[in-house]
Amino acid sequence: MNQVLHLDEGCSHTRPPGVDEPILSVEGLVVEFDTSRGVVRAVDGVSWSVRAGETLALVGESGCGKSVSALAVMRLLAKPAGRIAGGRIMFQGQDLLSLTEGQMRERRGRDIAMIFQEPMTSLNPVLSIGLQLAEPLKIHMGMSDAQARERSIELLGLVGIADAERRLAQYPHHFSGGMRQRVMIAIGLACNPRLIIADEPTTALDVTIQAQILELMKDLSRRLGITLVLITHNLGIVARYADRVAVMYAGRIAEEGPAARVFAAPRHPYTVGLLRSVPRLDRARGGMLETIDGAPPNMLHPPTGCRFAPRCRWRQDICATDPALRQVVPDQSSACHFAEDMPPPPQPLSGHALAPPNAGAMLLEVKGLTKHFPVRMRGFFGGTATVRAAQDVSFRIGRGETLGLVGESGCGKTTVGRVVLQLEKATGGQILFDGEDLATVSSRRMKELRTRIQVIFQDPYSSLNPRMTVGGTIREPLRKRLGFSAIKAQARVEELLDQVGLLREMADRYPHQMSGGQRQRVGIARALAMEPDFIVCDEPVSALDVSIQGQIVNLLAELQGRLGIAYLFIAHDLAVVRHLSHRIVVMYLGRVMESADRDALYAEPLHPYTRALLDAAPIPDPEVERGRAARALTGELPSPLSPPQGCVFHTRCPLADAQCRSVIPPLREIRPGHMAACIKI
Amino acid sequence: MLRYLARRVALMVPTLFGVALLTFIMLRVVPGDVVEVKLRADGGYVTTEILERERARLGLDKPLPVQFVDWMTGLVTLDLGNSMWTGRPVAEEIGVRIGLTFQVALMAAFISVLIAIPLGTISALYRDTWVDYVVRIFTIAGLAVPSFWLGMLLLLLLLTVFHWSPPVTYTPFYENPLQNMAQLIWPALAVGYRYAAVVARMVRSSIIEVMREDYIRTARAKGVFERLVVARHAMRNALLPAVTVIGLEFAFLLGGLVVTEQVFNLNGIGRLFVEAVSRNDFVLIQALVMLLAAVFVTMNLIVDVLYGVLDPRVRNA
Numbered sequence: 001m002n003q004v005l006h007l008d009e010g011c012s013h014t015r016p017p018g019v020d021e022p023i024l025s026v027e028g029l030v031v032e033f034d035t036s037r038g039v040v041r042a043v044d045g046v047s048w049s050v051r052a053g054e055t056l057a058l059v060g061e062s063g064c065g066k067s068v069s070a071l072a073v074m075r076l077l078a079k080p081a082g083r084i085a086g087g088r089i090m091f092q093g094q095d096l097l098s099l100t101e102g103q104m105r106e107r108r109g110r111d112i113a114m115i116f117q118e119p120m121t122s123l124n125p126v127l128s129i130g131l132q133l134a135e136p137l138k139i140h141m142g143m144s145d146a147q148a149r150e151r152s153i154e155l156l157g158l159v160g161i162a163d164a165e166r167r168l169a170q171y172p173h174h175f176s177g178g179m180r181q182r183v184m185i186a187i188g189l190a191c192n193p194r195l196i197i198a199d200e201p202t203t204a205l206d207v208t209i210q211a212q213i214l215e216l217m218k219d220l221s222r223r224l225g226i227t228l229v230l231i232t233h234n235l236g237i238v239a240r241y242a243d244r245v246a247v248m249y250a251g252r253i254a255e256e257g258p259a260a261r262v263f264a265a266p267r268h269p270y271t272v273g274l275l276r277s278v279p280r281l282d283r284a285r286g287g288m289l290e291t292i293d294g295a296p297p298n299m300l301h302p303p304t305g306c307r308f309a310p311r312c313r314w315r316q317d318i319c320a321t322d323p324a325l326r327q328v329v330p331d332q333s334s335a336c337h338f339a340e341d342m343p344p345p346p347q348p349l350s351g352h353a354l355a356p357p358n359a360g361a362m363l364l365e366v367k368g369l370t371k372h373f374p375v376r377m378r379g380f381f382g383g384t385a386t387v388r389a390a391q392d393v394s395f396r397i398g399r400g401e402t403l404g405l406v407g408e409s410g411c412g413k414t415t416v417g418r419v420v421l422q423l424e425k426a427t428g429g430q431i432l433f434d435g436e437d438l439a440t441v442s443s444r445r446m447k448e449l450r451t452r453i454q455v456i457f458q459d460p461y462s463s464l465n466p467r468m469t470v471g472g473t474i475r476e477p478l479r480k481r482l483g484f485s486a487i488k489a490q491a492r493v494e495e496l497l498d499q500v501g502l503l504r505e506m507a508d509r510y511p512h513q514m515s516g517g518q519r520q521r522v523g524i525a526r527a528l529a530m531e532p533d534f535i536v537c538d539e540p541v542s543a544l545d546v547s548i549q550g551q552i553v554n555l556l557a558e559l560q561g562r563l564g565i566a567y568l569f570i571a572h573d574l575a576v577v578r579h580l581s582h583r584i585v586v587m588y589l590g591r592v593m594e595s596a597d598r599d600a601l602y603a604e605p606l607h608p609y610t611r612a613l614l615d616a617a618p619i620p621d622p623e624v625e626r627g628r629a630a631r632a633l634t635g636e637l638p639s640p641l642s643p644p645q646g647c648v649f650h651t652r653c654p655l656a657d658a659q660c661r662s663v664i665p666p667l668r669e670i671r672p673g674h675m676a677a678c679i680k681i
Numbered sequence: 682m683l684r685y686l687a688r689r690v691a692l693m694v695p696t697l698f699g700v701a702l703l704t705f706i707m708l709r710v711v712p713g714d715v716v717e718v719k720l721r722a723d724g725g726y727v728t729t730e731i732l733e734r735e736r737a738r739l740g741l742d743k744p745l746p747v748q749f750v751d752w753m754t755g756l757v758t759l760d761l762g763n764s765m766w767t768g769r770p771v772a773e774e775i776g777v778r779i780g781l782t783f784q785v786a787l788m789a790a791f792i793s794v795l796i797a798i799p800l801g802t803i804s805a806l807y808r809d810t811w812v813d814y815v816v817r818i819f820t821i822a823g824l825a826v827p828s829f830w831l832g833m834l835l836l837l838l839l840l841t842v843f844h845w846s847p848p849v850t851y852t853p854f855y856e857n858p859l860q861n862m863a864q865l866i867w868p869a870l871a872v873g874y875r876y877a878a879v880v881a882r883m884v885r886s887s888i889i890e891v892m893r894e895d896y897i898r899t900a901r902a903k904g905v906f907e908r909l910v911v912a913r914h915a916m917r918n919a920l921l922p923a924v925t926v927i928g929l930e931f932a933f934l935l936g937g938l939v940v941t942e943q944v945f946n947l948n949g950i951g952r953l954f955v956e957a958v959s960r961n962d963f964v965l966i967q968a969l970v971m972l973l974a975a976v977f978v979t980m981n982l983i984v985d986v987l988y989g990v991l992d993p994r995v996r997n998a
Contacts, residue, residue: 074901074902076898076901076902078893080809105901105904105905105906105907106904107904108901108902108903108904109902109903109904109905110904113902113903114902116895116898116899116902118895121894121895121896122895122896122898122899123896123899124896124899124900124914124918125896125918125992125993125994126917126918126991126992126993126994127913127914127917128993135900135903135905136903136904136905139903139904139905139906140904171993171994173993173994184899187899187903190903
């Protein structure tokens, strides 16, 4: 606590939230970018403000202008392409746009700090942490080397980095992603700024680390009275941490108001759609997700009138005229002609409940799968170490069933998927597909079986050949593997495009002419082309925006219901997995922690790691969030090169004791069909 | 670090051995040898007997594997053998010329790096302005203009405008630095122009790339002075690829001096090389190839060590 008092010295800007004039207000901001295809108005007359001590969340999907408007506040837009074409940015009664570059530089890092999305690339790889941390202290506060060092040590302690003195001499690559983000926060805090702008600060991090970082930011901003502008696409984060929220769409503000009110009674159809399309952890799935149709507009040619109208379910004739952002109820504004009628009652959810698991008809059975990767160590005679990417993993998937495989990065979930696909050879164990062991089957037989096992990849941008048309991509396996004639293949391509909800004429397009969601549909069509029994879906929606995620999740569910395909659904997001899966396997550091039927797992998680994962994921509802205790899992993910002895989770487990350090807990059936690997339950 | 170095040095041996083997075979595959050139060059009649005797004297009659082993043993004991043409030790032939060539190469490297780094940086920072265009024209010309031709232009310019031509005889630097410089600065400029152009273009593109990195934005968001953003945050990252080019170009430079030495009438390694090849002087050719290969490999090593110094990620890996 001493440290905090010290930090507070000389700055008395801890005022009760919401009393004061705004500390920062953006008024009618217009930002334009020159591109090779014309001028894009990324931000078009946006206004938002934040009062001292408050946390404002800017929410929206990629390309909506939320990051751009924040960078404009810092006057750090990419030059020369980006420019501020209009508006004012008032900070402490002064228009930041009227300052000279030199005056603006003095404010950056001193009065306003910014934390960026990508901790892995936001720190300079060739400069020591100490130097990067001391820089603002020396420049803004005129500290000497010794003073800056002392203060840096204090700051690292404040953001929870132990052994600060030694770590100052280290370089970014010595730090994990979460630790780097802590360093970024320390840099942000260095000069006691009045305002911190955090641009998707946890998007690149695992869910348990995300919770740690957000708790830290919330705690520090409260204690030090720092105003926070939080940019995010994650509605759960907004619900948990924001006082106010501004929802952006296509370069404009759709809705603005207190977070609690916006979540309880959204006044813009876009907000309504967003809130309803997020798969939620706290709700049992009820068939299809409600989604927003279509995709955000191309900002080169934004639609006239209401920009959301083309995707809006409640569109009327009047929507061809531009709705102004206006106050609907005190303190809450919306840019919709029908804001008063919002929110409409939820749509009756259309059919297609999850296909019932076809019990008995086993399709894939994985028994004791183990995969080790040798890793060369440094030095001439360094030898090799072994990464145990998967240890004794077992599960079964029935026909037409979905198994969700969940865990944080490095838990081995993708490795398991790759081994099942036989892209990697297993070190041990059996993979029985329809009774045949894929690990020992001849390569000729495997080739035949491959048509029945397909894959959908995470990244719809890099998993399609950019020089092949969509039709060509889908047609290739039909012609080459199934020996279709050109005419027959063409007919099948059209049928597949229909099935995944793409227009037939899109067959002639190239991947770069399509949006992320459309590309993922192409990936699904390619997988469906072989009429598989089984598809490995490796994080198929994690690269997509919320409103698009829902569409793809629905499509996968619908295809399963219609075609009886089984999925191995790999994801890090428990909410998405919950929505689609019949059974769920939770992995940590290469081992299965828990495996259970969906409802049992979410209703009564047994393993402390599963519980931690569920606790860490914020739920997009401030009411619910208020009732949840913030229990962020402590510690970092250990290196898979040297996993902890005994139970791999004991280093971070709240229940762990001496016994856990020596005994590797077996996966045992605690309730019928509900297995967990923990000796404490 | 020491371990890493030892490993790198150890890896140089197989590389050099490979070069030796290839050179040896290639020279033997091509018909003709030094004896033919020497004795039959003027079209005079020489009996086969005399040719054979001369070959025996030079060891050319031995089976190829034996010749190769002999050469290798010589290399290991640092005995490069005698020139087949002059009969003088190869080490001596190279020794009297190597100083000049290395000096020219070093001067060229020094001048061009001194010009190229600031030029490339300015060009990147003022991208797509007239400054950048001027630099780009200057550097593209450097790539296009052959250095020997530039050398001739330089000589002509000095002669017609200043009515002065550089000294013809070589004076070692330690005897008379001024005289030495007056002679060697011109070839250094002639070959250094291309060198500077290559490095400047590399520096330009890598600064442009680095300035887009997230950590540059972070530095600016901290309120770091723009000068410091470039000098501290961008330069060290941008120099990494430039160091590779500087190192490899230096090695190329030694080979590239062949023609330029002719133009400036310098008796250096390049010239010796041309002569050795025209005379099929196997021993000398082999020694020179090995020398250049050694320079190449060493430059590579130096580049890698510099990488370690500049980039902490390499240092610890």
